[in-house]
Amino acid sequence: EIKNSIILDLFTGTGSFSFEALSRGALKATAVESSSIMIDLIYKNAEKLKFKDKIVIIEENACSFTVNSLDQKFDLVYCDPPYEKKLGIRSLKNLIKKNMLKPNAIIVLEEELKSKAIDLPELETLRIKEIGISKFSFLRLL
Numbered sequence: 012e013i014k015n016s017i018i019l020d021l022f023t024g025t026g027s028f029s030f031e032a033l034s035r036g037a038l039k040a041t042a043v044e045s046s047s048i049m050i051d052l053i054y055k056n057a058e059k060l061k062f063k064d065k066i067v068i069i070e071e072n073a074c075s076f077t078v079n080s081l082d083q084k085f086d087l088v089y090c091d092p093p094y095e096k097k098l099g100i101r102s103l104k105n106l107i108k109k110n111m112l113k114p115n116a117i118i119v120l121e122e123e124l125k126s127k128a129i130d131l132p133e134l135e136t137l138r139i140k141e142i143g144i145s146k147f148s149f150l151r152l153l
Contacts, residue, residue, distance in 0.1 A: 026053040
């Protein structure tokens with residue numbers, strides 16, 4: 012359920028997932044990106060789309076970032092790391108270790124098709140969808 016959710020968009024790129032979620036009723040989105048060029052683009056798009064008050068943009072490494080507020084936890088996470096770098100598992104471990112997810116939070120992890128399945132005891136795999144060279148793993152925090 013996207014409506015009324017608090018969204019985390021890791022390796023956000025252009026911010027398209029964050030903006031789509033906000034347009035579908037998400038309360039707030041946090042976009043984490045390390046590229047200053049992409050950060051500038053996200054700010055410009057947030058202004059154009061009138062989402063400046065609903066998006067927090069963090070220029071930081073998505074595998075090690077921490078939210079500023081101790082009470083901030085996320086309902087839905089979209090994680091789209093660069094392919095072939097195995098950063099997805101590192102970023103998920105960071106979220107779990109730093110207790111940044113609400114109970115039963117959903118994580119959508121986009122990876123290359125040949126990547127290994129996520130096997131963390133804290134996460135349940137709900138389903139896996141393969142599209143072209145990509146694999147989308149839908150996971151739930153236990």
